[in-house]
C-alpha cells in the first residue's frame with residue numbers, strides 16, 4: 001500500500017528523508033515553518049557552510065545524488081593552523097587522499113528540496129507545526145501568513161524540525177519520556193573573509209583554517225566564490241567575551257592581538273562583528289525517538305549537538321539512511337521498525353554528542369600543542385603499519401561509517417593507551433623506533 005508521509009521541516013534532514021521515502025514509492029508532503037529560501041536573500045551572518053564527511057556522503061550516495069553535491073563541495077584534506085604570529089602549520093586529517101568537504105548550507109538545502117520536488121514531493125512553506133497527537137497520527141499547523149489552522153492525518157509523521165522541535169516538545173508530555181538540554185558557555189558568531197578582487201581565495205582554498213586560542217577559537221571554511229565563511233567561538237561572559245566586546249576599539253584590539261593575520265583579511269571586521277548575530281550552542285538529548293508506529297524524530301530534533309566535530313548534519317543524514325533501511329526491513333510492522341530505529345540510533349546520538357564536546361577541547365587547545373601533534377603522528381604511523389589494529393579516532397568519525405558509539409568507545413581506549421606511550425621518556429626523539437610500534441602492538 002502507498003503510505004502517506006508528512007515530514008515536518010524542509011531543512012537538511014527533512015529534505016533528504018523525503019528523497020528516501022519517495023524512492024520507497026511513498027507519497028511525501030513536507031511542511032516548513034519558514035518561507036521558501038529559494039525566494040529569499042541570504043541573511044548575512046546566517047549562511048554557514050558545513051563540513052560533509054564520509055557518512056554524510058554514504059547517505060547521499062544511497063539516494064543517487066552525489067554527482068549534484070560534488071559540484072558544490074570543496075575538498076579539505078587538512079587543517080591549516082594559524083598561530084599567534086601568523087605562522088601556518090598543515091595538519092592532514094588522514095591519508096592525503098582523504099578529505100572532508102565544505103558545502104554551502106543554503107545551496108545544499110535548495111538542491112535537496114529541488115530534487116525532492118522533482119521526485120514528486122510537495123513542499124508547503126509558512127506552515128508551523130504547533131501540535132501532534134500522542135494517540136493518533138494527526139498533526140496541526142498554523143499558516144504563519146494567513147493564520148489559518150489545519151489538521152492533517154497520515155501514516156507516518158517524520159519530525160525533522162530541528163533543535164527546538166515542536167514534535168519533540170509534544171513527546172515530552174508522554175509518560176517516561178527522557179529529555180535534557182545543556183548549553184555550553186561558548187557561543188558563536190559568523191564572519192566572512194571576502195574573495196580577492198579577481199574571485200580567488202585569499203588563503204589556501206583546500207583546507208579548513210583554524211586559529212586555536214584556548215578559550216577562543218576561529219575557523220574558516222572555503223566557499224566556491226573565493227570567500228571564506230568563518231566562525232568565531234567565544235565565551236558569552238568574562239574577559240574579551242561577547243559581553244565585553246561592545247566598542248569598535250575593543251573588537252579591533254582583541255582581533256589584532258589574538259587573531260592578527262585574520263584581522264588583516266577582513267576590512268569590515270568591526271561592522272560584521274556588530275551586525276552579525278551571536279548564537280548559543282547546546283546539546284539536546286531525548287528518548288525514545290518515536291511514538292508508537294506513526295511518528296519518528298530525525299536530525300537535530302533527536303540529537304542536536306555542538307558543531308565541533310562537524311557531524312550534526314552527517315549524523316542527520318545517517319538517520320535518514322538507517323530509518324529507510326529499517327522501514328524496508330520491517331515493511332509490515334512499522335511499530336517494530338520505529339522501535340528498532342530508536343534503539344539503534346539513540347546510542348549514536350549520544351556518541352556524536354560526546355565526540356563533539358570532546359573535539360572542542362582538541363580543536364581549541366590541542367591543535368596548537370606539540371605533544372598532541374606528536375601523538376597524532378605516532379598514531380598515524382601505527383595505523384599505516386597495522387591498519388587492522390588501529391583506525392585513528394578522527395578517521396573513524398569522518399572517513400568511515402563505524403557507528404558513533406563504537407568510535408567513541410574505541411577512541412577513549414586509544415586515548416588511554418596513547419597516554420602510556422606519550423609518557424615514555426624522550427618519546428619525541430625515539431617515536432620513530434620500531435620498539436615504540438612494538439609496544440603499541442602489545443598494548444592494543
Ligand SMILES: Cc1cc2nc3c(=O)[nH]c(=O)nc-3n(C[C@H](O)[C@H](O)[C@H](O)COP(=O)(O)OP(=O)(O)OC[C@H]3O[C@@H](n4cnc5c(N)ncnc54)[C@H](O)[C@@H]3O)c2cc1C
Pocket residue numbers: 008009010011012013014031032033034048049050051052127128129130160161162163164165166188231298299300301307309310311312313314315316
Ligand atoms: C555553527 C554551526 C556549524 C555547524 N557545522 C556543521 C558541520 O560542519 N557539519 C555538520 O555535519 N553539521 C554541522 N552543523 C550541524 C547542522 O547544522 C545540523 O545538524 C543540521 O542542520 C540538522 O539538520 P535538521 O534538518 O535536523 O535541522 P535544521 O537544519 O535546523 O532544519 C529544521 C527545519 O525545520 C523547520 N522547522 C522548525 N520548527 C518547525 C515547525 N514547528 N514547523 C515546521 N517547520 C519547522 C526549520 O525552519 C528548518 O527548516 C553545524 C551547526 C552549527 C550551529
